[in-house]
Amino acid sequence: MATQSQVYVGHAAIAATHQLPLDTYLGLFDNIFNSEDFIHWRSDGRSWQLHYIGGPGSGKTTLSAIAAQYLRDMNGSRNVGVATIFIQKDVAFRDQTFIQAFLESLYHQLSYERDDGGLATGAFLSYKQALDVKPARSMAHRLKLLRKAVYPLIMSLQRAFLVVDGIDRCHQSVTDQLEAELSRLQHYGLSIMTTSRFPQYRSGQAMYCDAPDHDLHSPPDVPVTVFWGCKWCWASSKYTICQQCKENGDLCNNCLDGGLLFEPSERLEIDFAVSDRSMRSFVSWDLEREHGDINLKSANDRKPPLSALGRSLRDKPNATEELIEKIVERASGNITIAKLDLDSLANVQSVEAAISSFAGDRLSNNILALFDDVLERIKHLTEHERHITLASILSAVHEDHGARFQDIEKWIRESRLESDAQGHARLTVEEILRAARGFLGLSNCKDQLIYPYHEMLKLYADEHYDEALFWEHAHMRFGRMKRSETVDPSAPGRFGSNAPRQMKAWGGSRGAIRGALKSGDANIPAWSAERTVAWQEGVRNALVQDLQVKRRPQGVPKDIRNLRRQPTMW
Numbered sequence: 001m002a003t004q005s006q007v008y009v010g011h012a013a014i015a016a017t018h019q020l021p022l023d024t025y026l027g028l029f030d031n032i033f034n035s036e037d038f039i040h041w042r043s044d045g046r047s048w049q050l051h052y053i054g055g056p057g058s059g060k061t062t063l064s065a066i067a068a069q070y071l072r073d074m075n076g077s078r079n080v081g082v083a084t085i086f087i088q089k090d091v092a093f094r095d096q097t098f099i100q101a102f103l104e105s106l107y108h109q110l111s112y113e114r115d116d117g118g119l120a121t122g123a124f125l126s127y128k129q130a131l132d133v134k135p136a137r138s139m140a141h142r143l144k145l146l147r148k149a150v151y152p153l154i155m156s157l158q159r160a161f162l163v164v165d166g167i168d169r170c171h172q173s174v175t176d177q178l179e180a181e182l183s184r185l186q187h188y189g190l191s192i193m194t195t196s197r198f199p200q201y202r203s204g205q206a207m208y209c210d211a212p213d214h215d216l217h218s219p220p221d222v223p224v225t226v227f228w229g230c231k232w233c234w235a236s237s238k239y240t241i242c243q244q245c246k247e248n249g250d251l252c253n254n255c256l257d258g259g260l261l262f263e264p265s266e267r268l269e270i271d272f273a274v275s276d277r278s279m280r281s282f283v284s285w286d287l288e289r290e291h292g293d294i295n296l297k298s299a300n301d302r303k304p305p306l307s308a309l310g311r312s313l314r315d316k317p318n319a320t321e322e323l324i325e326k327i328v329e330r331a332s333g334n335i336t337i338a339k340l341d342l343d344s345l346a347n348v349q350s351v352e353a354a355i356s357s358f359a360g361d362r363l364s365n366n367i368l369a370l371f372d373d374v375l376e377r378i379k380h381l382t383e384h385e386r387h388i389t390l391a392s393i394l395s396a397v398h399e400d401h402g403a404r405f406q407d408i409e410k411w412i413r414e415s416r417l418e419s420d421a422q423g424h425a426r427l428t429v430e431e432i433l434r435a436a437r438g439f440l441g442l443s444n445c446k447d448q449l450i451y452p453y454h455e456m457l458k459l460y461a462d463e464h465y466d467e468a469l470f471w472e473h474a475h476m477r478f479g480r481m482k483r484s485e486t487v488d489p490s491a492p493g494r495f496g497s498n499a500p501r502q503m504k505a506w507g508g509s510r511g512a513i514r515g516a517l518k519s520g521d522a523n524i525p526a527w528s529a530e531r532t533v534a535w536q537e538g539v540r541n542a543l544v545q546d547l548q549v550k551r552r553p554q555g556v557p558k559d560i561r562n563l564r565r566q567p568t569m570w
């Protein structure tokens, strides 16, 4: 029987628990827990990893904490272990102790108050002894002993789950090591869910169902996420059928006796967001929690006496509806942006004032702070690294609906500084996404469309809310744009003669911009509701078109040259 008091190397970046704030709306991610992907992932006998991708403010840590609780509640009476690892700080280049602490934490959590029959406990004892031996044993040896303790523990459980939050905080070198470790754990039966700010496992190849009757229950041009292949002919045919068709009894069409179905992908990577429906419930819940019972019938155990805004909301249900829709639309699936908008209503007296505070859809100070915070972290990077981060973001927002990876890559290289000796090297799509810190998304099609993760980011970058982005923009060369058309930072005046109007008018400083925002200056760059809808539609259409162009005609063998080890979906 293991206890929590055992030896624990630990790591500053790792926490085994995350205390959800008391005012967390637990129904936020119900759409995810009710999704096919999640249901199949948590079902017995499934063995792929589930990776959720969400940019800054999307609620990854909250999702991880609620998911772990959900898994515990679901499996309450069974011999099931649920471990969580929250990565809360950046993990440095080749930090060996991270993996050690990771496995240790996993061992402690899965063995806590559980009798594993002695095998795991014995192995862990050997590991403990190895820690005290002088001279110290190698890290490889320690990890080997730890694995010997963890694997039998996983196998002794009916089911074992691990939720890892924030794998994007690991340096690429550590990510590679962690990936190998997770694959081994998965092989021994651990069901793994992770979250990350940016995608890392896009194959660039969407998968479609080959079963002849697929069109009877699902639209033919929509790629499938959970799918099966045929083990006998996978190498040559890549014959694919979706979960629904498999449940309907479909088998491999190429092989006699229907072949042998298996799940070829080791991972499923999904972009997640709060659904509009859940967001609406959350906004109603939060309004009643802050402003009292305003007839929204939210499931709330705390409704304070009506505030001034609360009375106004209760008296004007139509305006209240308009306000809720406005917040849902601005958030566009991002929980933090919704929360920041709701917080900004603390001292507002009437529903009309609340609605007009969002007129023009300007970026409020706290939303600016959300984006500022991400860019703040790049300050300690080298000039070369900073250039890639800033240029990636600017390139992706340059076109209205994102841009192709190969164009973005070219723009970044061509706009490097003269002094940047490393700037000639070609970049991979992974390097660009990692550099962009979660600000950019990626479509899973051959052209690899890279786009801003939230429409407000486009406004933030386009309208030069950030000085570093502004200066980087001066160096960018998009397509045929001539050098003379860009801003020369050395030109007279702080921002050069071609500096954007708002920048010059506000003196370019954050304080001045914030001041102008606060005072409701009419020149503030606006993002109208129509523009938001048009933008969302545009991205969707661009993606759909791209996918449709790539749609392989029925019956023709797939082009498998670009198929990597993990065919995954966006």
Ligand SMILES: [Zn+2]
Residues within 6 Å of the ligand: 209, 210, 211, 213, 214, 241, 242, 243, 244, 245, 246
């Ligand atoms: Zn199908």
Ligand SMILES: [Zn+2]
Residues within 6 Å of the ligand: 230, 231, 232, 233, 234, 239, 252, 253, 254, 255, 258, 259, 260
């Ligand atoms: Zn087959």
